[in-house]
Amino acid sequence: MDLMIPDSGLLFWMLLAFGILFVILARFGWPAITGMVERRNERIDKALADAAAARQLLATLKLQEEKILQQSREEQEKLLEQSRALRVQLIEEAKEAAEKEGQLLLDKTREQLRLEKEEALQEIRLQVASLSIEIAEKLLRGQLEPEAKQRDLIDRLVDETLKPRA
Amino acid sequence: MTKRVVTVGLFLAVFLSIAFPALAGEKKERPPVDVRELLLGHLEDSYHWHFFDIGEKKIALPLPVLVHSKERGWFAFLSSRLEEEGGYKGFTLSTEGKTKGKVVETDSTGKVVRPFDISITKNVVALFFSCFLLMFIVLSLSRWYKKREHAGELDAVPGGIKGALEMFIMSIHDGVIKSCVGKDYQRYSPYLLTLFFFIILNNVLGLIPIFPAGANLTGNIAVTMGLALCTMVAINLFGNKEYWKEILWPDVPIFMKAPIPIMQVIEFFGIFTKPMALMIRLFANIFAGHIIILALTSLVFLTVAMGPILNASMSVVAVLFSALMLVLELLVAYIQAYVFTMLSAIFIGLSRQEPHKKKEHKLKTENI
Numbered sequence: 001m002d003l004m005i006p007d008s009g010l011l012f013w014m015l016l017a018f019g020i021l022f023v024i025l026a027r028f029g030w031p032a033i034t035g036m037v038e039r040r041n042e043r044i045d046k047a048l049a050d051a052a053a054a055r056q057l058l059a060t061l062k063l064q065e066e067k068i069l070q071q072s073r074e075e076q077e078k079l080l081e082q083s084r085a086l087r088v089q090l091i092e093e094a095k096e097a098a099e100k101e102g103q104l105l106l107d108k109t110r111e112q113l114r115l116e117k118e119e120a121l122q123e124i125r126l127q128v129a130s131l132s133i134e135i136a137e138k139l140l141r142g143q144l145e146p147e148a149k150q151r152d153l154i155d156r157l158v159d160e161t162l163k164p165r166a
Numbered sequence: 167m168t169k170r171v172v173t174v175g176l177f178l179a180v181f182l183s184i185a186f187p188a189l190a191g192e193k194k195e196r197p198p199v200d201v202r203e204l205l206l207g208h209l210e211d212s213y214h215w216h217f218f219d220i221g222e223k224k225i226a227l228p229l230p231v232l233v234h235s236k237e238r239g240w241f242a243f244l245s246s247r248l249e250e251e252g253g254y255k256g257f258t259l260s261t262e263g264k265t266k267g268k269v270v271e272t273d274s275t276g277k278v279v280r281p282f283d284i285s286i287t288k289n290v291v292a293l294f295f296s297c298f299l300l301m302f303i304v305l306s307l308s309r310w311y312k313k314r315e316h317a318g319e320l321d322a323v324p325g326g327i328k329g330a331l332e333m334f335i336m337s338i339h340d341g342v343i344k345s346c347v348g349k350d351y352q353r354y355s356p357y358l359l360t361l362f363f364f365i366i367l368n369n370v371l372g373l374i375p376i377f378p379a380g381a382n383l384t385g386n387i388a389v390t391m392g393l394a395l396c397t398m399v400a401i402n403l404f405g406n407k408e409y410w411k412e413i414l415w416p417d418v419p420i421f422m423k424a425p426i427p428i429m430q431v432i433e434f435f436g437i438f439t440k441p442m443a444l445m446i447r448l449f450a451n452i453f454a455g456h457i458i459i460l461a462l463t464s465l466v467f468l469t470v471a472m473g474p475i476l477n478a479s480m481s482v483v484a485v486l487f488s489a490l491m492l493v494l495e496l497l498v499a500y501i502q503a504y505v506f507t508m509l510s511a512i513f514i515g516l517s518r519q520e521p522h523k524k525k526e527h528k529l530k531t532e533n534i
Contacts, residue, residue, distance in 0.1 A: 006388035007283075007386075009285055010293075010388040010389065011389075011392055014389050018360075018364065019396075020297070021297045025304050026356035026357065028305060030335075031356065033335060034359075036314075036315055037335075
């Protein structure tokens with residue numbers, strides 16, 4: 001029984017055939033297959049990593065967007081607040097200015113009133129003076145009359161002059 | 167389902183024995199079946215490819231015999247010539263002794279010697295066939311990839327059988343080669359892939375009983391020896407400094423290596439025992455599987471003498487069991503190819519190991 005004794009002829013052909021098979025497959029067979037599959041796997045891995053990075057980026061962008069939105073909302077709030085304050089202030093100022101203007105106008109009117117009054121008084125005074133002169137004239141005319149009569153005359157004259165004006 | 171088959175078979179056997187009682191009696195006396203001869207005849211190499219017998223006539227494909235005689239030089243002739251009376255030009259088939267079944271030469275002094283024999287035997291034909299088949303499969307697959315790459319379709323994925331093949335190849339490439347060899351696995355992956363697919367293809371072809379498959383190639387020790395030799399070369403030719411240091415000056419107490427080189431001798435034997443184990447494992451597994459299937463099949467012929475009932479029922483049982491064994495052998499075909507490749511990859515990986523970092527290791531254990 002030569003089952004356990006390797007046959008030299010078969011061993012020879014085996015080494016030859018297997019050697020040729022190995023050389024041909026190692027040269028033209030396996031590298032093309034495994035190389036392409038490995039490169040494909042690498043690309044898939046890279047694509048997955050890229051997608052993960054993009055997702056991360058998107059998440060951060062979204063966060064930023066949220067932040068910016070928040071900020072703008074705050075800004076808006078602040079601006080609104082400011083404008084409200086400004087309005088109040090403006091109204092306040094306008095009120096103040098109006099009050100001042102009113103006061104000024106009032107004062108002016110008052111002044112004018114005073115001036116007019118003074119003018120009137122002046123006029124009255126002038127008229128009184130002229131009246132006085134008139135009376136004095138009349139008095140001078142009635143000098144020769146008794147004192148009581150003169151006083152009556154003066155009263156009458158004053159009444160005369162004042163009455164039409166009252 | 168199987169139960170029904172068994173009952174039908176038994177009924178058929180009983181029916182036949184009742185209907186044709188003459189058949190049993192009329193049977194010619196045949197010589198008893200020599201099971202040992204039958205089994206070994208199927209498993210051993212031969213100079214022709216025997217298909218079947220029609221009566222006394224053997225239907226076989228004669229194959230070329232290539233021998234080199236020390237005295238007369240090279241001879242090439244068809245194996246059918248050996249069947250002729252007195253052989254061919256002094257070459258005959260030996261019938262006894264160590265050279266039984268081989269071509270022997272009767273030299274000028276009348277002595278029977280074995281010439282240098284590189285005949286294209288049944289196994290060699292099967293070897294060539296399987297090599298061509300594997301080459302065809304792998305090259306057509308790689309052509310597909312090259313074509314796609316050439317066309318710029320870098321992300322092309324094959325479908326159908328090519329896709330399944332890619333998955334199979336990459337499962338070995340990633341699961342066995344990459345993880346077992348380690349760092350520069352790309353250098354060894356062509357060899358290990360060739361090894362795996364050569365073994366599994368021949369294992370499966372050995373299970374198919376129809377020409378040109380059916381030769382017991384991976385169950386032949388010369389073939390497994392060839393594979394083991396290739397692995398041995400791959401291990402030792404590219405082994406690094408650390409590998410040889412482990413053999414010539416291993417990390418053991420000095421008395422085990424200094425005056426008497428005990429460890430060196432053990433390690434040196436290890437160089438040969440590793441591939442030897444690979445060789446025997448593959449051979450024995452495939453050979454044993456074939457033996458079991460053939461033994462179960464020969465039950466059919468052995469029980470002929472026990473009468474038709476027993477013969478028929480045993481035939482059913484034998485066929486069922488051998489079908490079961492074939493399924494099991496399919497599993498073994500994969501496992502053995504896997505184991506051979508994985509162990510080769512591990513041995514190659516070990517021969518390219520980086521030096522141990524001993525101090526760090528010590529520190530670590532102290533910490534724990």
